[in-house]
Amino acid sequence: MKSIWLSQLVPVITLFHTVCVRGDGKGMIGFGITMYDPPCAHACRNVIKSCRLSCTPEDTTANHGTSHQPIATPAKCFTTDPTFLRTMALCIDTYCPISDDPSLDVIHDFWASHLGPGTVGDYSNVPTASYEDALQAARGDETRLKNNGSMQHREGHHRRLKVRHGGHGEEEEDSTGDIGILDVSSSLPIIEGGDPLNVTSFIDPEEWRVWYNGLVNFEENEIGHVQYSLIITLVAILLPILIAAFTWIPGLTRSRPWLYVQTRLVYPAIFKGYHRVPVAGEIQPNRGQALFIILLSILNIIFLVAPYIIRQPQHNFPSRDEQELSIIGNRSGVLAMGNAVALFLFATRNNPLLYLTGWSHGTYLLLHRWLGYWTLFHTVLHSVMLLAYYKTYGTYSKEIVREYWIWGIVATVAAVAILPTSLLAVRQRFYEIFLASHVVLSLIFLIGYYYHIWFCYQHRWGYEIWAYIAGGVWGTDRVIRLCMVAIRRKRTAVISFVPDTDNEYLRIDVEGVSVADGTVYLYFPSLGWRFWENHPFTTALAAQSDDEAPATVDEKTGTATATASSTSTSSSSSPMRHTTTFFARTRTGMTSSLSARVLKSESARLSILMEGPYKHSGxxxxxxxxxxxxxxxxxxxxxxxxxxxxxxxxxxxxxxxxxxxxxxxxxxxxxxxxxxxxxxxxxxxxxxxxxxxxxxxxxxxxxxxxxxxxxxxxxxxxxxxxxxxxxxxxxxxxxxxxxxxxxxxxxxxxx
Known part of the structure; x- marks a missing residue:
């Protein structure tokens, strides 16, 4: 038992530690990765990254930035252009002491890794001048202009900095955390974004301010997206373990308070006594399951609508309405994947929580469906909100032809298509179609999400890790299942009708194998082209003699099915012969096809594959x-x-x-x-x-x-x-x- 859930858990843990993420750290934003460290220096670079330098290629279409913020200047040009280096050093020395006040080591790291590539740290392009040398040269340029009487005067400012170089100036911060109006001056010419940068220049304080607010605010909200999505994932996965831990308290499960909780908060159905009988076309949870679903739903609602941090004015979003539309759309996209990780885990047959909590596989499948509803909701909301954003504020016509947008649509369409093919009526009546479409559409969703992130951010911010974990859980489960099938090897089954049952029940005798108690999945690849089709059977009996064939039950769609194991001997001196017997009620799909085979003769011999056994009921x-x-x-x-x-x-x-x-x-x-x-x-x-x-x-x-x-x-x-x-x-x-x-x-x- 332990080996099963450990084999599932180890690859997931490994994914957390071995996935390589390019960026300032490894992991996710706020949890191992920093986006803008320090923000004051990144704001300096963002103001002048669009300025044409002496080494910027002429008439080039190459993009050295992102799809949303294209840059014509290559990384090496930034690290070798003396004017850019001096302007950057002066900006850092001017604004960092009055904002983040980073240490000199942090500034040195930024200087060595971010001047060229920008947001994502890369030490391959070393600046040709150190920070101190560039700053000294910029101060020299500033002093010479001042001594020559070329000082430029700025008017309309409310105050001046007390300290400029190497000290701390005053700062004003409004209720949103925005740094107030800055009164700074320099004898150097003032540079603004988009202007040619030919001489050492002074970055406009207002432009720096709106960039600084935008970067700080963007990272604050991105950390929130990851944080709240992780909470949903961890609550969904760890809360069942915490609840199960109460059953380990000696005597608690035999106490009256425990019975009171079970009979009022866990066992009762939530709608007129219906639990296994479908209501409104779907199986309803009992009260205990409903409370778990309600908790996850409340978390999803709360984290979707709040909290958000708004800083104005800023460069990224000129208005509050524009910012709210964007960050809610981004939040819903990350929440979708937080739900999806637990969703994929709950659907697996080798889910370690089955053994840690004692909850049944049926319970986790029900929770899987509800997590699926939230994943679908957030996925669609993400697409709708950002569609509205780019329609209203952005360049929609340009976005829809970009690869990240196309793959995002692929993932969204796949998520939407899963819903109608997963309805109870489809699951019960067309189980084979449901099974195949569920697997294919789920994979398309994961692949679409991954490439959506790749073409938008590549591996900068760790958002691809959600896909790695979900895909790793899904893939590990499939590998374990294939190993189980390989261990059992190909077998021959003899199928016949149970006498005196009007052909309603089938008997399936699998030769050469004995199965212990548990749930076994049977594959019938020789029955037709649906080779992926498999159905669960639960063990009913241990060893039996040849004339006492065991009985099992088919539980394909909610009516339990079982398997039985038997061993028989033809004589006291003959070797033991193993046979595993299953009984199945004839319905649609696979059992109907088996019945048709048996009707042609008294029995049919088919090649089968076996997976299991599992112990899923708890x-x-x-x-x-x-x-x-x-x-x-x-x-x-x-x-x-x-x-x-x-x-x-x-x-x-x-x-x-x-x-x-x-x-x-x-x-x-x-x-x-x-x-x-x-x-x-x-x-x-x-x-x-x-x-x-x-x-x-x-x-x-x-x-x-x-x-x-x-x-x-x-x-x-x-x-x-x-x-x-x-x-x-x-x-x-x-x-x-x-x-x-x-x-x-x-x-x-x-x-």
Missing amino acids: AASKLSHCSSILCIAGGIGITAQLPYLRHVPSDVPTKLYWSTRKAGLVNAIAPALQKLPSNVEVETLVSARVDIDAILEKELSIGVDAYSGTLGIVVCGPPEMADRVRQKSVQIAQDIANKRDFVLVDEVFSW
Whole structure:
């Protein structure tokens, strides 16, 4: 068990540490990566990066910047042009002491790594002059002009700096953190963005100010995007572990307060008792699942609308409305991937949380769907908000032909297309189409997102890490699954109808293999062209003799399916021959195709592949402290009950109530029932329903048959039966003073 979740967890951890991110650090913005360090120096460079230098190529179409901020000057030109170096040094010495006040080491690092490339640090282009040499030369130019009487006077300023070089000047900061009006002067000519830079110049204080505000504010909000997305991811992944940790407290799960919480906040359905019976075309969560979903939804809503930091005036966004439209669009894009990471993890069959929390695979699949809704919402909102932004404030006609925009549309369309192909009606009626489209569209979404980031930022800011983690989780799960299939190797299955069931049930005997308890997925590549199709079967029996073929149950769409394992010998001297037997109810899709094969003859032989076994229900840990067990099964759901019944301790009184419409199924399962432990009482009904209300009233009463302690209730059968057991047991338990504690296990697999 540990090896399974560790094999899933290790690659994910490795991705966090080994993914190479170009930029100022490794990781994500605010968590290992800094965008503008120090902002004052980056603001200086941004003012004059568009100025034409003496070494700037003439009539060139090459872009040495970004798609949104193109630069005609190559990096080497910036690091070798003496005028640019002097102007930059003077600007840093003027504005940094009155804003960020960075240390000299920070300035030296900026000088060595950012003068050429700009935003992203790169030490390959070393400046031809040091910061101190360039500053000394700029001061010399300034002094000579001043002595020659060429000092330029600036008017309309409110104050002057007390200290210019090497000290701290005064600064004003408004309620948004904006640095106030700066009164600085120089004998050098004032340079503004876009002007030719031919002589050592002084950067206009207002231009520097709006650039500084824009850079600081942009990084503040980008840190927020990452921070809040990480919170959603970590809450979704770690909260189940925290909740499960309460069950490790000795005696807590046997206490009355625990029963009170379970019967009022966890077990009840949220809508008129319907949980497994679909409402509004979809399976609804119970209260416990709903509370988890509500928490994640509240976090998604809060982090989408706030908090944001607004600084005005600034260069990036001339107006508050423009800035809000952009940052909300950007926030929603990052939140989409925060949800997507947990979404991909919850869908995997090798999800380590299954073993850490004891939650069922069905629960994680339900949460997977709700995380999918939020991922889709944020993805669409991101596209709509930025479409509106570029339509209103930007250059929409230029953006739509850029590669980052095209790949963003690809990811958005894929996310939208997943929704209709994942509806319950499609999942149940066209399972094969759902499975194939879900995998393909999910991969297109990830690929589209990755290239959207690559063409927009390359590997500057770590946003591609979201795709690495989600893709790594998905890929690791697939590799483990392939290894499981390879270990089992190709097998031959004999398929036939169960006698006296009007061809409603199939028997699948897999030769040469014995499967332990757990869920197994079967592939039928020789059945048709849908080679990827696979269906889950849960183990029902251990070793059986050849004349006592085990029984299992198909749980493709919410009606449980099970597998059974058997070993047989033809004589006492012959070697042991293993056979694993599955029972499946004929429905649409794969079982319908198998039935058609069998109708042509009494049986059919097909090549199959096996994946598993998994232990996904979490039932064993929930039932471990129960003093007695009550199993209620309907139809082929009986085979999902047998694993618990075979292994119940001899001192735990256990009862099984099973109803089915087909006597032939009873005959097929009878040998397994006869070999159950002696403390298991079995009552079988044919063409009659189990009186759920009367049974629960009796079994949940304190003192019945001298029972005491916690009752484990396991139900597996039609959705109506399962919902009635849930509703009635919760209703009875409301009278805590006179009723027993209980644990409810709804054994079901459902997409």
